[in-house]
Amino acid sequence: MKKAVITIPSSMSEETYSYIVEQTKKKFGEETEIVKNVSSDLIGGFTLSVDGNIYDLSVKTQLCEIEKNLKK
């Protein structure tokens, strides 16, 4: 059985989180175990980790990459 860890910002609504859970199960299988993780560090977006594959859709990560590019 697959396990998916979904990390979301504290500001995210339950509705949006439910949408993410629904789409995750649809994408990786209905029996996928979902683990919810709320992080105050996240500004927006979310991260999804499934069987070692990480999908980083957080605004924080995008900002970090912008910062790296600005410092080059």
Added chain:
Amino acid sequence: MDGLDISTLPIDLLLNILNIALLFLIVRTLVYKPVKKFMTARREKIDAENNKANEKMDEALKIKTEYENKLTAAEEKAKEIILSGEEDARKKAEAIIESASSNSASIISDAEKQAENDKKAALDSMQSDVASLAVEISEKILRREITDRDNKKIAENFFENGEAK
């Protein structure tokens, strides 16, 4: 006048003439010859001393000339040493000046490189600070501005279009 009659001459006159002749012989023998001999010896002695003095004078002149030549040679040598010393000092001074010039050029070059490096480091630091500040400000703005609708849109883009990093 008739001829001289010796018998008529007075005996005193004859004796006087005889005495004078005898005295002349005695004086010549006892005084003149020794005196002449003494004078001749004295003359020879004076001549010998004169010759000796002349020889010493010649020798002294020769020594004087020799020393004058040596003195002239010494003066020439001294001038040569002084000129040589001046030349050496001039060369050393030129070497010192050249070395100092070379060192100063090297120091200036190093300073310019250091200044360039410092400038680059300062610009890099400033760029880094500006980037950090820009991101920090952006984060604050985004924390305030991002809505739940934005979060949903991000999720929709990912699940519908597979847009993810």
